[in-house]
Amino acid sequence: MSTSYIIKRFGRALFTVFAVTSLSFGLTRLMPGGPVDALRAQLIKRNADMSMAEINQRLATYTNIQPDDPLYVQYLNYLSSILQGDFGRSIWRDVPVMAILGDALPWTILIMTLALLLMFGVGVSLGAVLAYREGSTFDISGSIVSLVLSSTPYYVAAILFVYTLGYQLGWFPTGGRYGSGVQPGFSLTFLSSVLYHAALPVLSLAITGFGGWALTMRGNSISILGKDYLRVARLRGLSERRIAFRYVGWNALLPMYTGLMISIGMAFGGSVILEQIFSYPGVGYYLVRAIDHRDYPVMMGGFLLITLAVVVGIFIADLTYSKLDPRIESGGSDGI
Structure with missing residues (x-):
């Protein structure tokens, strides 16, 4: 891979990242009744005895900008603060935005990682079996089930799970990261409580997501099963097991790799609704709460974090795809 x-x-x-940050900053500042005006109105209402200079100083603390400065100066100050890891201060909770996002991020990563691993593993395994049994009853029924599940929004499954398994049957908790009486730490009790509370959010994503991977894996495998090099491999006396894993499975997985890396980033966007349904305090949960409370610093920080997750996922896919498939010359013709 070339430098x-x-x-x-x-x-x-x-x-x-720069374009998304600039666009979000510009749109929220230029629209009538933007965040600065809204914050100023809130501060004046809550602190009627404060002078306008004190109000502006409080605004600067929350938003990292001086409201009376020209727009380009506000923009440069905002970028400078972001580069230093300072996203301002939450209006709703009156703590630094990074403290909120830093506390919530590991929990979002936990449920999204477990869900992606589960849906990808189940989907790839099922898709490979469907391809090898093409045309059978199992293939037809499995494809139909995969199609139906992949067409079902994850939040529909989440609502059904939290209502039936949570409220009606009481088998799973309906909110929180772990039990109220459990002390955080590296103990089996704490870890089991964490997984118990993450079970329904993870299942909601995995059950509605594995079908798409299964259908993709099935289609890729079927197209590879007809290749000439498989017949050559059989003539060379290679075992069917080695052909299935080394030739069919690997080559069918390669086109799905980029989609998997993008899904890792996009999962953060999906956490917004999912965590709200299960009252699971992650990034998406706090982002919705920030919208409800018009907490613009937390909103801006959450949007930027989701953007970073998507961009990093795509960037890693770009750098590593050629390592997985040496036939790709990543440093050659780029085409763009």
Whole structure:
């Protein structure tokens, strides 16, 4: 992989983050009744005895900008603060935004990682079996089930699970990261409580997500099963097991790799609704609460975090795909 290719991809990733940050800053500042005006109105209402200078100073603390400065100065100050890891201060909770997002991020990563691993593992395994049994009753029924589940929104499954398994049957908790009486730490009790509370959010994503991976794996495998090099491999006396894993399975998985890396980033966007349904305090949960409370610093920080997750996922896929498939010359013709 050439250095110029890495630099080019890294530059594109930085530009994407820069563009999203600039766009979100510009839209929220230029629209009538934007965050600065809304915050000023809230502060005046809550602190009627404060002077306008004190109000502006409080605004600067929350938003990292001086409201009376020209827009380009506000923008430069905002970018400078972000580069230093300072996203401002939450209006709703009156703590630094990074403290809220830093506390919530590991929990979102936990449920999204477990869900992606489960849906990808089940989907790939099922898709491979369906391809080898093409045309059978199992293939037809499995494809139909996969199609129905992949067409079902994850939040529909989440609502059904939390209502039936949570409220009606009481088998699973309906909120929280772990039990109220459990002390956090590296103990079996704490870990089991964490997994118990994460079970329904993870299942909601996995059950509605594995069908798409299964259908993709099935289609890729069927297209590879007809290739000439498989007949050559059998003539060479290679075992069917080795052919299935080394030739069919690996080549069918390669086109899905980029989609998996993008899904890792996009999962953060999906956490917004999921965590709200299960009252699971992750990034998405706090982002919705920030919207309800018009907490613009937390909203801006959450949006930027989701953008970073998507960009990093795509960037890693770009850099590692050629390592998995040596036939791809990533440093050659880029085409863009």
